[in-house]
Amino acid sequence: MSVLVTPSTRLIVQGITGKEGLFHAKGCRDYGTNVVGGVTPGKGGTSIDGFDVYNSVEEAISKTSANATMIFVPPLFAADAILESLYAGIEVIVCITEGVPVLDMVKVKRALSDFPHSRLIGPNCPGVISPGIGKIGIMPGSIHKQGNIGVVSRSGTLTYEAVGQLSALGIGQSSCIGIGGDPVNGTSHIDALSLFNQDKDTHAVILIGEIGGTAEEEAAEWIKHHFKKPIVAFIAGQTAPPGRKMGHAGAIISGGAGTASSKMDALKAAGVHVVESPAELGSTLQSLI
């Protein structure tokens, strides 16, 4: 089994007529995801590379029974695209777009609480993949391998690094969830871990955090009380200077809070195997299973 992406996933792509949207719609289809169409307001009724285009998410659902969406809408309009899919009843919403204004996400977060059956991943994330089943995202499918390790991460290419190490050691993944590098997002480390906790085919987890905020500390507290499987963790930004935004909008040490060491200590105290070198994620996990 897997989490979030399943054989019954029916995916639409919001912003499918854009360059990125179309490229990755094809990427998901090539990987085996059932991509049932796309949405671009004003271009409904047309089709592009075999994908039918609809004017709205609501219309797409009525024609295709879509239950998942991948969003490539430009940053200033991305929140509206998320809300549109949320109100239309989409269950899995993956927002790839980077650069969404944080106050837009504050509104989205508030709206999400009215829809307990929907889940937002991102924004500013690579998406979700369940190797061998499908992907909703921009990650390269080829580096993955089907198996029993869950991966949750705030970063994109660093997740690929971890996955690459696992696959090279012959260790497959159940699902990999990129929760994104923004300060306010849809799915937290705890949400992702909770999905892995319930998934009987996930036997251990790699958790990749980074400086900024307190999400990893909160996850550590939660792990202590609820999580039963082994976890290997790495926190990026041990050498980052305070007060500087390290690429991701959320990766900033401010007022002495959000440091890598605080997160590493909290995770260690929760029994997590924290590695100091990102090159040791795969080998450390191998030693635990």
Add this chain to the structure above:
Amino acid sequence: MNIHEYQAKELLRKFDISTPNGQIVESPEEAFFLTKSFGGTSILKAQVHAGGRGKAGGVKFARSPEEAKSLFNSIMGMTLISPQTGPQGKIVRKVYISDPVDIDREFYLSILVDRKTGRVAVIASREGGVEIEKVAHETPDKIMTFTIDPAVGLTDFQIRKLASLYGLDTPQVKSLKSFTSALYKLFLESDCSLVEINPLVVTKQGSLVALDAKISLDDNALGRHPDLLDYRDINEEVIEEIEASKYNLNFIKLNGSIGCMVNGAGLAMATMDIIHFYGSEPANFLDVGGGASENAVKNAFRIILQDPQVKAVLINIFGGIMRCDIVASGIVKAAQEIGMKVPVVVRLEGTNVDKGKEILKQSGLNLIVADNLRDAAEKAVAAAKATHD
């Protein structure tokens, strides 16, 4: 994006929030006449993007127009060094002169985005004029925090709680309400990530005034606020970082000896960390973007090599969607064009990695090809040490 105090106050006034009279002055004569117009006294404030200006000698009280003139001369052009500027300090290029206010009491009030709840939060303290981190650490009971439901907005009962923390009289609660509501409106309508009024003062006449103000704007939202873009002050930024941003590169200058070029912010940080792990320090953070196009690589090369402290370069690209052979050709072309003054270690991973490595080896360039992340870090650290010796 951070903005100056004088710009923050301009924004406050646009939202009808009371601030002391004041303006930017360009010359000692202007300082003299402005102080005279204020009744003979004034406060001169250095305008730099950093806190701790007072202790660093950047804020002075002038008891006469003559003194304002000489204080202007001493502040303008000074190198202000505070804990927030770093040891190199910041050169003062603008001086703001403000009309002194008769202070009765000083408080702290800020609005920011609370990541934990995903909501806008208000932080208030009875203790104004000091760093909030210090108050939070020493006397946390003097601080109050609450979040605002975006669907509801700031409520009257929250204002009353705030008023009771400050110990305000009933008639002042009304002015606190208009002050705080206007501040929240400004926060939302300007897409701020922080608005900090420290201190918020009650004057001897009983009115609420924002004596100092710090505002940070959400970079992601500047696209819908063209007017606020004018507040950008490139003097406050690092030259290499301005140049990098022109090419959509995310670059932050650091103090080590190994230049880094990586695709993706998380992997870029992890690359810095592993350099440290193997005993050296990164010279920079640099995210060339997901695709790592030839042009991005070329510009990144140029910017990294501008730093004389760089003794080796580590290129770490996880190809992903972008094929490694294309990335490799880009690196080779960029290296040929820019020239390699120091050893360059390249680690490629992802689709077509073998083809990519072959292109690097066949290039005839002295590129050190690494097999994995650990190998890359070890080779880069060794190469930097060799260059150093």
